[in-house]
Amino acid sequence: xxxxxPLLLFTVLCFxxxxxxxxxLVLIAYSFNASAMVNVWGGFxxxxxxxxxxxxxxxDAALLSLEIGxxxxxxxxxxxxxxxxxxxxxxxxxxxxxLTALVNAxxxxxxxxxxxxxxxxxVAMFQLLSWPHxxxxxxxxxxxxxxxxxxxxxxxxxxRSADRSLEEAAMDLGSGPVRAFIDTTLPIIAPALLxxxxxSFTLSLDDLVISSFVSGPGASTLPMxxxxxxxxxxxxxxxxLASLIIAVVGAGVLIAGTMMxxxxxxxxxxxxxATR
Amino acid sequence: xxxxxxxxxxxxxxxxxxxxxxLFLVVFFLIPFAxxxxxxFADTALQVPPYTSVWNYSADHHLTIRxxxxxxxxxxxxxxxxxxxxxxxxxxxxxxLICLLIGYPMAYAxxxxxxxxxxxxxxxxxxxFWTSFLLRVYALEGIIRENGLLNSALLWLGIIHQPLQIMxxxxxxxxxxxxxxxxxxxxxxxxxxxxxxxxxxxxxxxxGSSPWRAFFDVTLPLSMPGVIAGSMLVFIPAIGEFVIPSxxxxxxxxxxxxxxxxxxxxxxxxxxxxxxAIAFLVFLVGPIAIYQHYSAKQQEA
Numbered sequence: 001x002x003x004x005x006p007l008l009l010f011t012v013l014c015f016x017x018x019x020x021x022x023x024x025l026v027l028i029a030y031s032f033n034a035s036a037m038v039n040v041w042g043g044f045x046x047x048x049x050x051x052x053x054x055x056x057x058x059x060d061a062a063l064l065s066l067e068i069g070x071x072x073x074x075x076x077x078x079x080x081x082x083x084x085x086x087x088x089x090x091x092x093x094x095x096x097x098x099l100t101a102l103v104n105a106x107x108x109x110x111x112x113x114x115x116x117x118x119x120x121x122x123v124a125m126f127q128l129l130s131w132p133h134x135x136x137x138x139x140x141x142x143x144x145x146x147x148x149x150x151x152x153x154x155x156x157x158x159x160r161s162a163d164r165s166l167e168e169a170a171m172d173l174g175s176g177p178v179r180a181f182i183d184t185t186l187p188i189i190a191p192a193l194l195x196x197x198x199x200s201f202t203l204s205l206d207d208l209v210i211s212s213f214v215s216g217p218g219a220s221t222l223p224m225x226x227x228x229x230x231x232x233x234x235x236x237x238x239x240x241l242a243s244l245i246i247a248v249v250g251a252g253v254l255i256a257g258t259m260m261x262x263x264x265x266x267x268x269x270x271x272x273x274a275t276r
Numbered sequence: 277x278x279x280x281x282x283x284x285x286x287x288x289x290x291x292x293x294x295x296x297x298x299l300f301l302v303v304f305f306l307i308p309f310a311x312x313x314x315x316x317f318a319d320t321a322l323q324v325p326p327y328t329s330v331w332n333y334s335a336d337h338h339l340t341i342r343x344x345x346x347x348x349x350x351x352x353x354x355x356x357x358x359x360x361x362x363x364x365x366x367x368x369x370x371x372x373l374i375c376l377l378i379g380y381p382m383a384y385a386x387x388x389x390x391x392x393x394x395x396x397x398x399x400x401x402x403x404x405f406w407t408s409f410l411l412r413v414y415a416l417e418g419i420i421r422e423n424g425l426l427n428s429a430l431l432w433l434g435i436i437h438q439p440l441q442i443m444x445x446x447x448x449x450x451x452x453x454x455x456x457x458x459x460x461x462x463x464x465x466x467x468x469x470x471x472x473x474x475x476x477x478x479x480x481x482x483x484g485s486s487p488w489r490a491f492f493d494v495t496l497p498l499s500m501p502g503v504i505a506g507s508m509l510v511f512i513p514a515i516g517e518f519v520i521p522s523x524x525x526x527x528x529x530x531x532x533x534x535x536x537x538x539x540x541x542x543x544x545x546x547x548x549x550x551x552x553a554i555a556f557l558v559f560l561v562g563p564i565a566i567y568q569h570y571s572a573k574q575q576e577a
Contacts, residue, residue, distance in 0.1 A: 009385035013397075016382045016458060020404045023415035023455070026425050030418060083297035090290055095298050102301040108508075108564045110516025112533045113553045116540060117308035120315055120550065145304045148297060177289075199406075206408045209518050209533075213540070223410050230414050230523060242411040253406045257399060 024246055031239035048240035058225060058241060065205055065222040068136070072143035073200035077193055079144065080151025080200075087152070088159045106149035115213030118142050122214060134216025142214045143207065147200035154199065158192035159185070188267075191260050198256055202249060309557075316550035317343040327547045347551035356535065357552060361559065364532045367446070368515035371453040372461075375510050376503065378454070379461035383502075384495075386462070387469035394470070401466075405459045413523050416455050420448055420524075444526030452520035457513065461506040468502030469495075501570050508567035512560065532556055 031049070035042025052058060083103055086093070106114065122138050125131065132138050162185055170180035208223040215221065226242075229235050318327040351357045386397045404412060419425045420442040427439040442448050472495065480490040496503075518533035525531070532552070539549040 009381050009388070012378065012381035013385040016378055016462070017400055019455060020401070020458065022425075023412065023419050024404070024407070026418050027411075027415040079297040079300055082293050083301075086290070086294040086297070090294065093290065093294060095294065098302065098306070099294070099298050102298070102305055104568065105305065108512050108560075108567060110513065110533065110556070110560070112516050112518050112536050113557060114305075114308075116536065116549060116553050117312040118304065120312050120546065121304070121308040124311060141304055145301065148301065152297075202406050202408075206410060208410050223408070226410060226414070227519075227523075230417075238414070242408070242414060245411060246407045249407050250403060253403060254399070261395075 027239055028243040028246065031236070031243040033236070033239075036236050048236045049244070051237045052240050052244075055237060057220075058222070058237070061220050061222045061225040064136070064219065068139050068143060068221065069201045069204040072140050072204045073147055073197050075140070075144045076147030076151050076200045077197045080148045080196055081155050081189075081193060083148065083152040084155035084159050088156055103149050103152040106146040107153065111146075111207070111209040112213075114146065115142070115210040118145070118210070119213040134214065135219035138214040138216070139211055139219060139221065142210050143200075143204045146207075146210065147203055150199050150203065151193075151196035154196040155189060155192045158189045162188045191263060194256070195260065198253070312550045313554055315547055316347055316554050317345070318547045319344050319346065344547075347547045348555070350548060351551055351555060356530065357555075360530045360532045360535045361556070363530060364515045364517075365559075367449060367453070367529075367531060368511050368517075371450055371457070371514050372507050372511045374450070374454050375458055375461040376507060379458055379465055379506060380503070382458075383462050383465035383469050386466050387472070398463075398466070401459050401462050409456060410519060412456060413452055413519055416452055417443065417524065420451060443524060444529075446525070446529055448524040448526075449521050449529050449531070452524045453510075453514045453517060456520065457510040460509040460513075464505040464509060465499065465502040468499045468505075472498055501573055504570045505567065508563055508570070512563055512567065515560070515563075516556070 034045035166184040430436045521529045521531040
């Protein structure tokens, strides 16, 4: 195969990338529009960003979303890593089939079905046990459930490729299995844990459908507030908010990605030095 | 004593690892489905929660189970449900097809670029996936609404004299799905195309195949796992999509996700909503099984 990529292919690639990015760039441009009218350019202004700082509804929702995001992704990393270890390291155990199905199901299940079924369970549970109250608790539980799946898949592939000889060596030298795992394998799969956490965090921060179902009165996450504002019509402060989120997440992913790639390269170098 | 404890941990220690995720997911993911299945056989009632109990355990120790098929009968008789299933199916199918037609050349171009470029292109394709889905759908509205960028540009160029009505039509729903799910198509395709054995293509070129011929005889069949994985990754979420038809579509673009939402929040008919969800799930089992099969195959490779 020639290395010269056909022009047609590259045209489509560039077109596709343009399509992916143009709407976001336009949105960011609109957010600096002094005019509240969407089709009139009233000059450059940071008015809508200042407006945002005084909108308590949005600030409260943002705080709630961030808090849920941090708690849910941390719990999801713990559960997801345990599930990944179980699936990769333990060849045979009772419940393996169920666990495999349950960590794969949320990846393909339409959110709306997950949301409805979880709400029905929470309502019934509350009748029986007076727990959980719909709101913060149910939001965290629901987010942990779908984030765990993503963490498991991320950690699983990393764990599969991890070399076990170091861990076995540590065990030969007298470490217990847990100690050996923590000392040797955990550092190797740490980047997967980090990307699993980041993925969970962004998914949690972005979730609208499941949250709308399982949340209760008084607990509105950021996407729920944005959705209800957008549904009512174009509001310029949503433009500012959206631009902020896109910029922060974009920068975060770029930085994390670069750092992880650098760490990976360093690790490979270290390994080469060690085996020389 | 300590030896006994150590032996205990050695024997059952693995359950300390298996049980937390297993129990959590069983309670908060599996049981909800079983429970919804049960409610879908109940009747609507004016109480909290708003449905009747399927089984009753009376004072004289008689267990009566009453399964009501009314909800499913209702689904079959009301045209709205059949219509929205078919409409969702059609919308998801054609969006997937268009994603494939755009995504395949993109993935192919990526696979044929140099290693360094591949890394950068991967990042560019993945980045929108990390930024908010909801906000991207909202951002698309800025392009296609009546006074949005597209209409302004076309009017300015003199191609049209009246703004096009795209918002609140099927076209907007298609554009929304294609725009949102294109990265899901490109990434698995790229993963298979990148691993493709280039020597096979060279061999077919040496044997006198034209590039198109070689593509249809060699590349396309070999990339089928990627095609199927990518298609399912677009098709499955697209069919249950709620945000896109709700924000971009009009009142006629009744996708099943929207019907479910309305049934739940506006009509508050939980048994019917459960029945719709269960019936919908049954329709999805096929595509999900296909996806699992091919993604398992890809993992083995």
